[in-house]
Amino acid sequence: MNQQEAMFKYCLRLGDNALIRSYRLSEWCSNAPILEEDLALTNFALDMIGRAQALLGYAGQIEGKGRTDDDLAYRRGERSFYNVLLTELPNQDFAYTMARELYLSAFEYFYYSGLAGSKDATLAAIAAKTLKEIKYHLSHATDWVLRLGDGTAESHAKMQTAVDDLWPYASELFESDAVDAAMISAIGAPDPAALKDSWMKHVSAILKEATLDVPTTMYTHTGGRNGIHSENLGHILAEMQFLPHAYPDAKW
Amino acid sequence: MELKEQTAVQSDLLKSFEEKIGRDDAIEPKDKMPDAYRKHLIRQISQHAHSEVIGMQPEGNWITRAPSLRAKQILLAKIQDEGGHGLYLYSAAETLGISRSEMIEQLHSGKAKYSNIFNYPALNWADIGAIGWLVDGAAIVNQVSLQRTSYGPYSRAMVRICKEESFHQRQGYEIMAKMMAGTADQREMAQDAMNRWWWPALMMFGPHDSESPRSGDAFKWKIKRQSNDELRAKFIDKTVQQAEVIGLTIPDKDLKWNEARGHYDHGPIDWNEFYNVINGNGPCNKQRMDHHKRVHAEGAWVREAAEAYRAKKEKQLFQSKN
Amino acid sequence: MSADTQLEKWEVFIQSKPGANFVHAGCVHASDKKMALQNARDTYTRRGEGTSIWVVPCDAIVASNPDENDMFFDPANDKTYRMPTFYVMPEGAKAI
Numbered sequence: 001m002n003q004q005e006a007m008f009k010y011c012l013r014l015g016d017n018a019l020i021r022s023y024r025l026s027e028w029c030s031n032a033p034i035l036e037e038d039l040a041l042t043n044f045a046l047d048m049i050g051r052a053q054a055l056l057g058y059a060g061q062i063e064g065k066g067r068t069d070d071d072l073a074y075r076r077g078e079r080s081f082y083n084v085l086l087t088e089l090p091n092q093d094f095a096y097t098m099a100r101e102l103y104l105s106a107f108e109y110f111y112y113s114g115l116a117g118s119k120d121a122t123l124a125a126i127a128a129k130t131l132k133e134i135k136y137h138l139s140h141a142t143d144w145v146l147r148l149g150d151g152t153a154e155s156h157a158k159m160q161t162a163v164d165d166l167w168p169y170a171s172e173l174f175e176s177d178a179v180d181a182a183m184i185s186a187i188g189a190p191d192p193a194a195l196k197d198s199w200m201k202h203v204s205a206i207l208k209e210a211t212l213d214v215p216t217t218m219y220t221h222t223g224g225r226n227g228i229h230s231e232n233l234g235h236i237l238a239e240m241q242f243l244p245h246a247y248p249d250a251k252w
Numbered sequence: 253m254e255l256k257e258q259t260a261v262q263s264d265l266l267k268s269f270e271e272k273i274g275r276d277d278a279i280e281p282k283d284k285m286p287d288a289y290r291k292h293l294i295r296q297i298s299q300h301a302h303s304e305v306i307g308m309q310p311e312g313n314w315i316t317r318a319p320s321l322r323a324k325q326i327l328l329a330k331i332q333d334e335g336g337h338g339l340y341l342y343s344a345a346e347t348l349g350i351s352r353s354e355m356i357e358q359l360h361s362g363k364a365k366y367s368n369i370f371n372y373p374a375l376n377w378a379d380i381g382a383i384g385w386l387v388d389g390a391a392i393v394n395q396v397s398l399q400r401t402s403y404g405p406y407s408r409a410m411v412r413i414c415k416e417e418s419f420h421q422r423q424g425y426e427i428m429a430k431m432m433a434g435t436a437d438q439r440e441m442a443q444d445a446m447n448r449w450w451w452p453a454l455m456m457f458g459p460h461d462s463e464s465p466r467s468g469d470a471f472k473w474k475i476k477r478q479s480n481d482e483l484r485a486k487f488i489d490k491t492v493q494q495a496e497v498i499g500l501t502i503p504d505k506d507l508k509w510n511e512a513r514g515h516y517d518h519g520p521i522d523w524n525e526f527y528n529v530i531n532g533n534g535p536c537n538k539q540r541m542d543h544h545k546r547v548h549a550e551g552a553w554v555r556e557a558a559e560a561y562r563a564k565k566e567k568q569l570f571q572s573k574n
Numbered sequence: 575m576s577a578d579t580q581l582e583k584w585e586v587f588i589q590s591k592p593g594a595n596f597v598h599a600g601c602v603h604a605s606d607k608k609m610a611l612q613n614a615r616d617t618y619t620r621r622g623e624g625t626s627i628w629v630v631p632c633d634a635i636v637a638s639n640p641d642e643n644d645m646f647f648d649p650a651n652d653k654t655y656r657m658p659t660f661y662v663m664p665e666g667a668k669a670i
């Protein structure tokens with residue numbers, strides 16, 4: 001893996017996280033608990049699509065084969081998607097979605113804060129813009145975890161289940177491999193492994209305030225960052241890529 | 253108060269109300285208004301609000317399958333706007349003394365209606381184009397007219413809505429134009445969508461003026477300012493040219509420019525179909541309502557939790573102060 | 575099951591640019607202050623319409639009674655001495 005290949009995969013990982021998460025968030029449209037929240041979740045989905053466009057577009061540039069953000073989103077197979085598993089899990093219910101949003105946004109808050117200082121001007125600019133959105137996402141998810149955790153007995157139970165069930169998927173966020181090592185040295189990207197303590201402290205404090213138990217499971221699910229996904233991604237892509245696959249010559 | 257005195261007061265109120273309407277003064281929530289005016293508005297505004305919200309579903313059917321990132325962005329932003337429109341309109345209706353919960357209950361019980369058009373399915377990607385271009389196009393003709401409606405909160409909501417609507421029709425037309433400039437499959441999809449949405453779009457304006465005369469309360473009170481047929485003609489006149497530009501055929505062999513009227517003449521609208529769909533027999537009536545009921549029920553625990561949390565925090569704050 | 579809640583109603587006021595008046599935009603439903611602000615942001619500033627938002631619980635708004643408009647507002651109509659045009663300035667005086 002040379003420098004360019006590492007950079008390409010690195011941008012795909014970041015871009016795919018945004019793309020697949022936007023897919024899940026967009027499924028909430030016309031399905032949210034109250035109309036106001038429908039608008040909010042759609043905004044987050046839109047933020048994620050914008051982020052995916054920027055990062056996949058940049059990945060295409062780095063690859064240098066003329067592939068656009070759409071080519072990368074709509075004409076790539078499952079094994080070449082590098083999003084973390086957490087982003088592709090079904091929404092289940094509002095508690096699951098808020099737990100997922102909390103885990104991801106808390107991680108991204110630390111990660112993109114670091115990336116904003118990267119030596120790569122494009123990524124630094126994307127990160128600076130994204131960071132504003134992330135702060136808002138984090139605040140929104142935090143508020144809901146507090147409300148649901150410390151709301152009714154029913155919401156407490158649902159929130160606890162969501163927090164527990166998604167916990168084993170959070171560790172994948174902190175994996176650090178050869179791609180990360182290459183980016184750390186080349187552009188001063190943050191080391192995900194180094195963020196685990198801050199994340200743990202931040203998220204645990206929120207869960208405790210929400211009267212929830214902090215999970216203690218050690219087991220971790222992994223694979224997405226290297227293209228080994230859960231069964232969910234295949235279905236996402238089958239649906240998302242349907243038109244470009246069915247009508248390969250069409251422009252939309 | 254004696255009954256006779258009461259009626260005298262009532263007719264005084266009605267007189268000052270009608271004078272206001274006559275001067276084109278907006279009626280505001282705290283103004284005295286005839287009960288029938290209030291009822292008419294609640295029915296109309298809540299139906300309008302429900303239409304915006306139920307209207308999110310047919311387009312929502314294509315969110316996960318939008319064929320490009322740009323297309324998905326536009327579609328999401330558009331559907332989100334419709335949700336916002338529902339919200340503005342629920343708020344306007346609430347100023348008349350009905351709550352959003354009550355309105356939703358009336359929707360679920362069938363007492364309140366929503367626009368028939370959303371009981372049709374969105375079957376291919378060109379349907380997203382047809383909905384934006386034809387359905388929003390028809391809606392905006394009506395909504396522009398409603399900006400001058402007599403009830404202040406309704407009129408203000410319409411002004412905001414019309415501002416936001418301006419991109420809806422354009423994005424739909426853009427989809428149709430792109431598909432008509434595309435492959436044979438795409439052109440076929442576009443014409444197919446046109447064929448299926450044209451007549452239901454014309455039905456959106458409601459029965460002919462001969463069936464629903466201009467003389468009703470809605471006109472007297474300036475809730476409605478232009479008749480169904482006037483609005484329908486406006487829509488047809490501007491849409492025919494747009495269809496021609498991109499090579500779409502309007503599925504009406506009787507469509508012909510009438511020089512004397514200065515409008516297009518169109519073939520007969522199938523009012524049987526219209527009343528069939530109103531009476532619950534459209535292709536998607538049950539699906540749309542089931543979806544709304546399911547989402548409403550599934551969200552109940554979240555709304556209850558939010559209320560419970562607020563109550564808890566207020567209590568804690570109170571205790572810490574005392 | 576308890577009765578449906580659609581949360582509390584809040585009135586929303588938006589300032590379109592720094593220094594401008596806060597203008598009433600509409601309503602949102604929310605269970606608490608923070609949610610009300612967030613919902614107002616997502617509902618009324620999606621097109622960059624605002625730089626600042628106020629939210630006020632609907633029941634905290636006190637409205638004047640239109641039946642009392644005569645006594646409430648009409649007395650202000652004949653106080654023209656509150657207007658600068660009421661005063662006669664000597665010919666030739668500048669910057670006043």
Ligand SMILES: [Fe+2]
Nearest residue numbers: 304307334391
């Ligand atoms: Fe609409």
Ligand SMILES: [Fe+2]
Nearest residue numbers: 304333334337
């Ligand atoms: Fe609308």
Ligand SMILES: [Fe+2]
Nearest residue numbers: 334388417420
């Ligand atoms: Fe619209």
